[in-house]
Each structure stands twice: as C-alpha cells, then as structure tokens.
Amino acid sequence: MTGRPANVxxxxxxxxxxxxxVGTGSFSVTLLPTWALLLRRWYGTTVRACLTWSATRLVAPDALAAATRSPVAGPGFGTGAGTVEHQELALWADLVVVAPATAAFVxxxxxxxxxxxxxxVVTSTTAPVVIAPAFAEAASGKPSVRRNVALLAEDGYTVVGPRDGTSVHTDQVGPGAMADLGAILRAARDLL
Structure with a gap:
C-alpha cells in the first residue's frame, strides 16, 4: 500500500x-482516529479500540468507532453482549498498543x-503489548514514574519511550510527548 512515511x-x-x-487521558489520544484509519489502510488490519474514562473527555468514541469500523470498548465494563468484555478483547487481539499511556495508567x-x-484487557492478554507513555514534563523526571516504566519493561511489556514535544499547557518544547506512530509500529514489528 502507498502513502506510508519512510519511518513506518x-x-x-x-x-x-x-x-x-487502548487510549488513555492524555491529549495525544486525539490522534487515535487518524491512526486507526492509517493502520487499516497500510496493513489491512482489523482495528478495535478501548478507551479509559479520561480518554473519552478528549476524543469522541463515535469518531473512533467510525475510524475503526467497530464499536469502542469502555470506558466501563459491559456484559450486555453476553461476553466478559475484557477477556473477549484480550483473546481477540494479536497486538495491543496503549497510546498514549498516562502516568496513572503506567x-x-x-x-x-x-x-x-x-x-x-492489558493485564489479561497474552498478546504482545506496546506501551507509549505521554507524561507531563515534570512527571517524566520523577523517580516513581521512572520506576513504574522500568517495572513494565521488566514484566515483559515493550515501552516506547517518550520524545520531546510541545506542551499543551505551556506551549514549550520538552520531554514527555508520546512517541510517533512510526516508532511505535517499529517496536511492534520487532515483537511480532
């Protein structure tokens, strides 16, 4: 398929x-509808999405549902379809990408x-999981946050470290921005 950047x-x-x-409540979650479209186009992938409560404040689940062509899971648990939703998603996935992952989620x-x-879903799946943190600049340097990221890596999660980016709050460039889609997909490909 065409139109793919060189780093993808x-x-x-x-x-x-x-x-x-899986999207959490960082501003970068607004990228997920576009990413879903690109993943479908570039790879012919079936994409589903799951959002946390805070993520639904930043990205419309209906927009993400349209981009994935599938209902968005979450933020709450639902058994109305006759399944245990977190287990169904955990078994369905060949790959789970958590982007962005807030410090709370991490x-x-x-x-x-x-x-x-x-x-x-993330703790129940046996599929590879790629986690792309997005932290406030001050949080990025906290020892507790760094320890949590290190624990994820020790437990077998693939963490794609943050990069420099523009803060929504200060308009300043600094560390903590979510990795770009190319970096996340390269890490995912290396897992598979």
Missing amino acids: PEDLPLARGHLLL GKCAHGISDSLALS
Whole structure:
C-alpha cells in the first residue's frame, strides 16, 4: 500500500490481523482516529479500540468507532453482549498498543491494578503489548514514574519511550510527548 512515511515499517505481521488500540487521558489520544484509519489502510488490519474514562473527555468514541469500523470498548465494563468484555478483547487481539499511556495508567499497570476495562484487557492478554507513555514534563523526571516504566519493561511489556514535544499547557518544547506512530509500529514489528 502507498502513502506510508519512510519511518513506518512495510509490514506488521499479525497472525489474524487484529490490533487493539487502548487510549488513555492524555491529549495525544486525539490522534487515535487518524491512526486507526492509517493502520487499516497500510496493513489491512482489523482495528478495535478501548478507551479509559479520561480518554473519552478528549476524543469522541463515535469518531473512533467510525475510524475503526467497530464499536469502542469502555470506558466501563459491559456484559450486555453476553461476553466478559475484557477477556473477549484480550483473546481477540494479536497486538495491543496503549497510546498514549498516562502516568496513572503506567503506575497501575506496573503494579497489576486492573480497576478499569482498559487495564483489565492489558493485564489479561497474552498478546504482545506496546506501551507509549505521554507524561507531563515534570512527571517524566520523577523517580516513581521512572520506576513504574522500568517495572513494565521488566514484566515483559515493550515501552516506547517518550520524545520531546510541545506542551499543551505551556506551549514549550520538552520531554514527555508520546512517541510517533512510526516508532511505535517499529517496536511492534520487532515483537511480532
């Protein structure tokens, strides 16, 4: 397929073509509808999405549903379809990409606290998980945040470190911005 930037891998070898995007409440979550469209176009991937409560304040679930061509899971648990939703998503996914991952999500995930649908999916899946943190500049340097990121890596999650970016709050460039889609996809391809 054409139109792919040079830093984006040519292939993404998913066994069944299933990719789950998990979005949390960082401003970068607004990129997910566009990313879903690109993933479908570039790789022919079936994309589903799961959002946390805070993510739904920043990106419209209806926009993400249109981009994925699938209902968005979350933010709450639902068994109305006759399934245990976090288990169904965990088994469905060939790859889970958490982008962006807030410090709260990273901390809870690092300590096995699965008190939301998104966290329950990530901690329940046997599929590879790529986590792309997006932190406020001050949070990026906190020892507790760094320890949590290190714990995720120790536990087998692939963490794609943040990069410099423009703060929504200060308009200043600094560390903590979510990695770009190319870096995330390269890390994912290396896992698969």
